[in-house]
Structure formats: structure tokens, C-alpha cells
Amino acid sequence: MPTNAKWLNKVRWDEHGLVPVIAQEAASGDILMFAWMNREALARTAELGEAVYWSRSRKKLWHKGEESGHTQRVVEMRLDCDEDVVLLKIEQKGGIACHTGRHSCFYQRFNPEGEDWQAVDPVLQDPDTIYSAQKKSHE
Structure with missing residues (x-):
């Protein structure tokens, strides 16, 4: 899918050429x-029907x-009223989105009582087993 498509031009990209995505x-x-x-990540997302993001730390598509x-x-893609935030309505494979x-x-x-952040949702799968199993399947 071309990254100069008309629908991509409607998005208000920031000074780094990025848009926040929920x-x-x-x-x-x-x-x-x-x-x-x-732009490339959003175009690839539309083309594949699966989320492709831009990793700022790795400086590459993810x-x-x-x-x-x-x-x-991706079930649906939406753009907010200011055209500067994308919402992806998705089906999460495996029920785990967080690393x-x-x-x-x-x-x-x-x-507020402890004036701190508290983990309130359970770990569904140990991250070490998630990523080690994936590495083994690529070997």
C-alpha cells in the first residue's frame, strides 16, 4: 500500500512524522x-489487517x-476529531497485549492513600516463557 495515499494525508503527523495510537x-x-x-506503519496496518507500530527506541517498524x-x-481504525490520534479496535491474540x-x-x-502506583491486574503468563518459547520456535 503506498504511503502517499490520500487517506494518510488526512492524519496530522507530529514534528517527528508520528501519530499516537490507542x-x-x-x-x-x-x-x-x-x-x-x-506513515509506513499505518499503511502496513491497513494492508495487513494487523497492528504495525513504530518503535521509537529501536527506530524501526514493529x-x-x-x-x-x-x-x-484490526477490526476497525478510527481517527479522532483533531485528526491527530488513531484508535485501533482490535482482537488481541492470546489475550495478552503487554510485554x-x-x-x-x-x-x-x-x-491516593499510599501516594503510589499499585499493580492491580494479574500476570497471565510469565514474560520469560512468552519470549523464550518464541525464540525457540525461530531457531
């Missing part, structure tokens, strides 16, 4: 994660689940 589980409405996309196997099938082995990356809740 991944929401289509069935439950749970917000699973936040990430970034560049097909969600390429290491863990926990891919995100910590949890369903959602938003697993910490603020505790």
Missing part, C-alpha cells in the same frame, strides 16, 4: 496499549506480536 479491545472496550505509528506471538487483528504478560499495559492504578 489499541482498544473491540469485544470488551478495554484499552490495551498506547504506541506510535509513522509488527505487534512478532516476538511474542500476541498479534493484534509484562498482562492483558493490558494499563495495569497500575494510583493509590
Whole structure:
């Protein structure tokens, strides 16, 4: 899919050529994660029907689940009213979106009494087993 497609031009990219993206589980409405996309990532997402993000730390495209196997099938893509945030409604393969082995990356809740963040959602699978099993399958 060309990265100069008309629909991509409607997105208001930031000064780094990125747009924030929210991944929401289509069935439950749970917000699973936040990430970034560049034009190529958004075009690839539309083409593949699976989420492809831009890794700012690795400075490369990141097909969600390429290491863990926990891919995100895109049910619907939406653009907010300011045209500067993308919402992906997705089906999360394996029920785990977070690299910590949890369903959602938003697993910490603020505790005003302790004035701290508290993990409130369980680890569904040990991250070491997720990523070591994937490495073994690629060997």
C-alpha cells in the first residue's frame, strides 16, 4: 500500500512524522496499549489487517506480536476529531497485549492513600516463557 495515499494525508503527523495510537479491545472496550505509528506503519496496518507500530527506541517498524506471538487483528481504525490520534479496535491474540504478560499495559492504578502506583491486574503468563518459547520456535 503506498504511503502517499490520500487517506494518510488526512492524519496530522507530529514534528517527528508520528501519530499516537490507542489499541482498544473491540469485544470488551478495554484499552490495551498506547504506541506510535509513522506513515509506513499505518499503511502496513491497513494492508495487513494487523497492528504495525513504530518503535521509537529501536527506530524501526514493529509488527505487534512478532516476538511474542500476541498479534493484534484490526477490526476497525478510527481517527479522532483533531485528526491527530488513531484508535485501533482490535482482537488481541492470546489475550495478552503487554510485554509484562498482562492483558493490558494499563495495569497500575494510583493509590491516593499510599501516594503510589499499585499493580492491580494479574500476570497471565510469565514474560520469560512468552519470549523464550518464541525464540525457540525461530531457531
